[in-house]
Amino acid sequence: MATIGYARVSSVGQSLDIQQAALADAGCDKIFAEKKSGRRASDREQLALALDYVRAGDTxxxxxxxxxxxxxxxxHHIIAKLTDKGVSFRVLQQSGIDTSTSSGKLLLTMLGAVAxxxxxxxxxxxKDGIEAAKVKGVYKGxxxxxxxxxxxxxxxxxxxxATIAKRLNIARSTVYRLKDAAPA
Known part of the structure; x- marks a missing residue:
C-alpha cells in the first residue's frame, strides 16, 4: 500500500514547491506533478500517469x-476510477473528504461544485476584461x-x-491563411 501524491499549478510561472513539500511531508512515496490548467482532466498527462500508477490499497x-x-x-470520473481500482483518496487541506462515507461524498461534490x-x-x-480592453483599443491580441x-x-x-511551415517552424495553417489573404 503506497501513498501517491499529485500536484498541479495552472501556469509555467507558478511553483510546485509548496505542494510537493506538503505531499512529501504527508508521506507520499511518489509524486506526480505538472504545470497545466485544471479545466479538463483529459489534458493532464501526469494525472493520467498517476491514475494508471495507483493500485488497490494505495491512497x-x-x-x-x-x-x-x-x-x-x-x-466524479476521477473518483469513480479510483474507487473502481480500490484506491482511497485524501485531500490534505480539506480533511473531511473521505469517499468511503456518504457525508464525505457529499462534501466532495459540494467542494467540487465550488471549484x-x-x-x-x-x-x-x-472575458469581460478582454472585451473592455478591445473597446478601449488597448487589446490587440x-x-x-x-x-x-x-x-x-x-x-x-x-x-x-508545407516546406515554408517546416523551415520557419510554424503551423501550415498560418502559411495557408496568409496565402489565402494575399491579393491575387
Missing part, C-alpha cells in the same frame, strides 16, 4: 481539491510571431506551404 493525495479537478464531472464555479467566474471576468512578408516572399518564389 492518492492532493493538497487541495481544486488541484485535482475544476469540473464536477471530471472530479468549478470559481473557475467559471474567473473565465467570465477574463497576441503579437505576430512571424513577419507575413517572409511567408509572402517564399510563396512568390514558388516554395510549397
Amino acid at each position: 492518492l493525495v492532493v493538497t487541495r481539491l481544486d488541484r485535482l479537478a475544476r469540473s464536477v464531472i471530471d472530479l 468549478e464555479f470559481e473557475a467559471d467566474i474567473r473565465a467570465e471576468r477574463q 497576441r503579437p505576430a510571431s512571424i513577419d507575413p512578408a517572409i511567408i509572402q516572399s517564399a510563396l512568390a518564389a514558388g516554395e510549397a506551404p
Whole structure:
C-alpha cells in the first residue's frame, strides 16, 4: 500500500514547491506533478500517469481539491476510477473528504461544485476584461510571431506551404491563411 501524491499549478510561472513539500511531508512515496490548467482532466498527462500508477490499497493525495479537478464531472470520473481500482483518496487541506462515507461524498461534490464555479467566474471576468480592453483599443491580441512578408516572399518564389511551415517552424495553417489573404 503506497501513498501517491499529485500536484498541479495552472501556469509555467507558478511553483510546485509548496505542494510537493506538503505531499512529501504527508508521506507520499511518489509524486506526480505538472504545470497545466485544471479545466479538463483529459489534458493532464501526469494525472493520467498517476491514475494508471495507483493500485488497490494505495491512497492518492492532493493538497487541495481544486488541484485535482475544476469540473464536477471530471472530479466524479476521477473518483469513480479510483474507487473502481480500490484506491482511497485524501485531500490534505480539506480533511473531511473521505469517499468511503456518504457525508464525505457529499462534501466532495459540494467542494467540487465550488471549484468549478470559481473557475467559471474567473473565465467570465477574463472575458469581460478582454472585451473592455478591445473597446478601449488597448487589446490587440497576441503579437505576430512571424513577419507575413517572409511567408509572402517564399510563396512568390514558388516554395510549397508545407516546406515554408517546416523551415520557419510554424503551423501550415498560418502559411495557408496568409496565402489565402494575399491579393491575387
